[in-house]
Amino acid sequence: MPDVFADLVGQDEAVDTLRRAAASAAAVLRAAHAPAPAADDPDGYADEVDGDGPAVDPGAGMTHAWIFTGPPGSGRSVAARAFAAALQCAYGTGCGECPGCHTTMTGTHADVRLVVPEGLSIGVGEMRALVLRAASTPSGGRWQIVIIEDADRLTEAAGNALLKAVEEPPPRTVFLLCAPSTHPDDVSVTIRSRCRVVPLRQPPAGAVAEVLVRRDGIAPDVAQWAAAAAQGHVGRARRLARDPEARQRRDAVLAVPRRLTGVGTALDAASALIEAAEAEAEASVAEADAAERAALQTALGAGGTGRGAAGAMRGAAGQLKDLEKRQKSRATRAQRDALDRALVDLAGFYRDALTMALRAPVAPVHTDTAAMAEAGAQKWAAEGALRRLEAVLECRTAIEANVKPRIAVEAMMLTLWKG
Ligand SMILES: [Zn+2]
Numbered sequence: 001m002p003d004v005f006a007d008l009v010g011q012d013e014a015v016d017t018l019r020r021a022a023a024s025a026a027a028v029l030r031a032a033h034a035p036a037p038a039a040d041d042p043d044g045y046a047d048e049v050d051g052d053g054p055a056v057d058p059g060a061g062m063t064h065a066w067i068f069t070g071p072p073g074s075g076r077s078v079a080a081r082a083f084a085a086a087l088q089c090a091y092g093t094g095c096g097e098c099p100g101c102h103t104t105m106t107g108t109h110a111d112v113r114l115v116v117p118e119g120l121s122i123g124v125g126e127m128r129a130l131v132l133r134a135a136s137t138p139s140g141g142r143w144q145i146v147i148i149e150d151a152d153r154l155t156e157a158a159g160n161a162l163l164k165a166v167e168e169p170p171p172r173t174v175f176l177l178c179a180p181s182t183h184p185d186d187v188s189v190t191i192r193s194r195c196r197v198v199p200l201r202q203p204p205a206g207a208v209a210e211v212l213v214r215r216d217g218i219a220p221d222v223a224q225w226a227a228a229a230a231q232g233h234v235g236r237a238r239r240l241a242r243d244p245e246a247r248q249r250r251d252a253v254l255a256v257p258r259r260l261t262g263v264g265t266a267l268d269a270a271s272a273l274i275e276a277a278e279a280e281a282e283a284s285v286a287e288a289d290a291a292e293r294a295a296l297q298t299a300l301g302a303g304g305t306g307r308g309a310a311g312a313m314r315g316a317a318g319q320l321k322d323l324e325k326r327q328k329s330r331a332t333r334a335q336r337d338a339l340d341r342a343l344v345d346l347a348g349f350y351r352d353a354l355t356m357a358l359r360a361p362v363a364p365v366h367t368d369t370a371a372m373a374e375a376g377a378q379k380w381a382a383e384g385a386l387r388r389l390e391a392v393l394e395c396r397t398a399i400e401a402n403v404k405p406r407i408a409v410e411a412m413m414l415t416l417w418k419g
Pocket of ligand 1: 088089090091092093094095096097098099100101102
């Protein structure tokens with residue numbers, strides 16, 4: 001039986017850090033269950049952990065706030081969840097078999113809360129409620145753990161609410177944040193200064209293929225193709241290997257370069273790319289939207305006609321409006337994510353054309369469009385391929401900076417056509 005860190009692909013260094021911290025955390029708990037803590041130790045942490053006593057080896061120890069950084073798909077949230085499981089593990093190792101490990105990994109542990117922002121940002125109300133609950137005594141006797149995926153999407157006010165908790169942590173509470181980097185745009189400097197950082201790397205394609213074969217039972221040749229095409233993004237590789245619709249969407253994106261024969265086709269290609277992203281996003285959120293609306297209507301339908309019903313109805317209108325707002329913001333984010341995936345695929349194609357033009361001895365990202373990339377390399381030479389690659393990357397940056405997607409994509413398509 002593999003332990004909880006088995007799915008953390010190609011991250012040996014980070015896994016080593018987390019294993020040592022989990023062992024140190026288990027020692028903290030053992031010490032707490034031993035005779036009462038010394039009077040000069042105000043928070044129950046072992047002295048070497050929080051520095052209110054003689055420091056032993058703070059680098060190896062447990063601490064109450066962590067940031068997992070790395071490119072999308074490198075496994076930030078996988079790492080955070082595995083670490084949470086190791087902290088809740090009855091053996092303090094993340095054995096993968098005990099109830100603590102099992103319930104954490106399946107998302108049902110009472111003392112592990114996972115925050116996945118559904119809109120474009122995590123609001124202050126949500127964060128305050130979370131911080132309050134995180135301060136309660138862990139019911140399982142170990143740790144209260146809060147995992148915040150996409151901590152870069154905290155609003156400033158939510159960040160401040162979190163900062164307060166991180167600055168004065170309840171003795172048994174652990175915050176695990178996930179963010180692309182520790183750049184101040186992603187995580188505020190003050191929060192960063194209170195956290196230990198666990199950097200994750202983009203896993204090599206070979207390691208991604210290996211996990212697809214071992215864990216998901218995917219055929220080795222399909223796994224290798226998908227791992228390369230996904231450019232180190234583990235979840236994307238799995239989707240490409242398993243989901244025919246994901247493969248079709250990718251095929252449609254990679255057909256763009258050979259369709260660009262004039263201004264008209266460039267603008268058509270832009271429309272097609274945007275509309276495909278919208279359709280994909282709509283499909284991905286439709287089910288959740290309908291379920292949420294039904295649940296809310298059921299809850300509101302039970303309002304009754306007694307005293308207080310009028311007030312309840314006024315509250316209901318507000319709740320419905322809130323729900324619509326949240327759903328709209330989730331749809332916007334799903335569209336951006338879908339469009340960004342398409343742009344990453346497209347960038348991979350022009351990167352292949354560039355490396356071929358340079359005769360660089362590296363494997364292509366998209367083996368199935370290698371012939372087309374080679375033809376592009378001949379036609380454009382390295383300089384033309386580079387200009388096109390830059391156009392795709394600029395489009396991503398522009399959308400990130402809130403330029404309207406259609407405008408950014410149209411500009412990109414025109415450059416991809418003209419060079
Ligand atoms: Zn365990």
